[in-house]
Amino acid sequence: MNTWKNNLRDIEPYVPGEQSKESDIVKINANENPYPPSPMAVKALREFGAESLRFYPSADATPLKEALAEHYGVGVENVFLGNGSDDVIALSFQAFFNSEKPIAYPDITYSFYPVWCRLLKIPYKTYPLTDSFRINVEDYKEENGGVIIPNPNAPTSICEGEEFVRRLMDYNTDSVVIIDEAYVDFGGYSSVKLTKEYENLLVTGTFSKSRSLAGMRIGFAIGSRTLISVLEAVKNSYNSYTVDSLSIAMGIASVKDDEYFRETINKVINTRERVTNEMRALGFTVLDSSANFIFATHESVSAKEIFEYLKTKKVFIRYFNLPRIDNYLRISIGTDGEMDRFLTELKNYLKEKKK
């Protein structure tokens, strides 16, 4: 009979950006950092006592929580850790979004949110960004089962400020609000200090962008003791040991090396500003970015065609074939050398098109 097939989960997963292993490519399609991890983190890797890997990692990874608590000026009981911020957000959905009411988020945003809602059977409602891709905070007055806002938003790159977040919190005293700050270190406004005022505010972050440790899978959340303790209980009902021993060691070293952190962030920001200006001079509308990527559209040339052309030149950027943004390109900020190659190929293409 084989009726077991009836109970298999039928689900449409998230599709990540293409990963190419070719050499001589410019890979600016996954919002990765062009600079290596902190030399202190690399030293922690080199000096790690490998024989201790026979033991399970620390289930609560306290030393890494302590390092983050110090960095952010919060208590260790206000810090949660996970296997990348995707894991942290997926656990947060399970911890906080248990109402019958739909959760609220923007129509243009991180494409994993609807995927998690489908997986976890959480109802959701999206609210359209304005024509200039801003979030209208008044939309979030409507009753909901929770709110999640990426700030800076992705793929728009735009960051909202303190007034926006305070109004969002004032409108949402009856549900948990998650601010997903994956990109905030590149010059955005962080709501971390507001977690001390609003007990229902959770801020999530990642080591994958500003700390160049995407390969090690480290994500975190900061919030009130109430929120963090519920998150810990859910996590310990799923998997006690989500962050491995080497990630803990490298994570601590990275957080402690604040000088390198600031230095690489500044390099990315400077490159971003230069590329933004050059692209605007080429006729692109480039949104004001507070992230390590830019979101741009050209007045007369198709985004999809640019994306396809650059691919043939081994320059990989990201294109989303989605309503409202199907004439936009998302370009991660690489090294100056990588961005020069991107700009050169882009100029070549525009020149050809003009002929």
Added chain:
Amino acid sequence: MNTWKNNLRDIEPYVPGEQSKESDIVKINANENPYPPSPMAVKALREFGAESLRFYPSADATPLKEALAEHYGVGVENVFLGNGSDDVIALSFQAFFNSEKPIAYPDITYSFYPVWCRLLKIPYKTYPLTDSFRINVEDYKEENGGVIIPNPNAPTSICEGEEFVRRLMDYNTDSVVIIDEAYVDFGGYSSVKLTKEYENLLVTGTFSKSRSLAGMRIGFAIGSRTLISVLEAVKNSYNSYTVDSLSIAMGIASVKDDEYFRETINKVINTRERVTNEMRALGFTVLDSSANFIFATHESVSAKEIFEYLKTKKVFIRYFNLPRIDNYLRISIGTDGEMDRFLTELKNYLKEKKK
């Protein structure tokens, strides 16, 4: 009003064994391997190009799947990877246990199963082990929404053979059957080759015990293309990058170093047989173990008291205050030196009790 607190998840998490960081301790309470990871895995760690950690890991980790496929004589499309076998099993519950009928497992078993059922709202029914702690396969004739059996079972250490698994599969043609083989490498019967015959059989495994890589979080599953593809879709709806880049590199090196693997397993088995014999001579009933731990009870001395006494001597074993097994001890197999200290302290205690 703060009604947001009404929608927080209220859940009782799994409580792992105690972790002590004291020196001079004998830690035989978490079924960890007493020997370090393969020197080849350590070499892979030492030589890893740390600058590449700025990139996300390979989402499908194909090279590690290929190594496992070769080791087990299956296709790469029959292998699934996760962040430890807890992650693999939690994802499997979501992938396969979507019936309204309860899933079936033994009353004495890995204590995470009911925790996952509560988290994921999966109904379950437990079937009592026999008085000699064996699984009665006839129990699993009853209609169910899925079956999960650890083989060897934990904490009993007993492994069932091929006939048991074939009958289990014959009785369960309408649901997915998971065999959790976390401990199988220490001399148990593996059902991996049966996955070629039974399309609804999934076998899970881990690098945490026999491969001494608990600190790196690597788990896997082997099954039909149908089961693995559903599992992949669920995983990619949760977190695309669960296994980090260093775990992939060390995992591959470990699988390829078959000589070291067999050598350490044989050492653990030899120590286990010696300790079993010595404990039996001391008046213990020790179940026949196919795992890297033993499960034992004494004819006249309380298990709880032995556990408490050994703790004062810095020898940490595991005691479960649970129905039917509250006079049993679970002792992980350490090095010969560690087990000698365990046996010495145990003999001291028994001598004192006799006075």
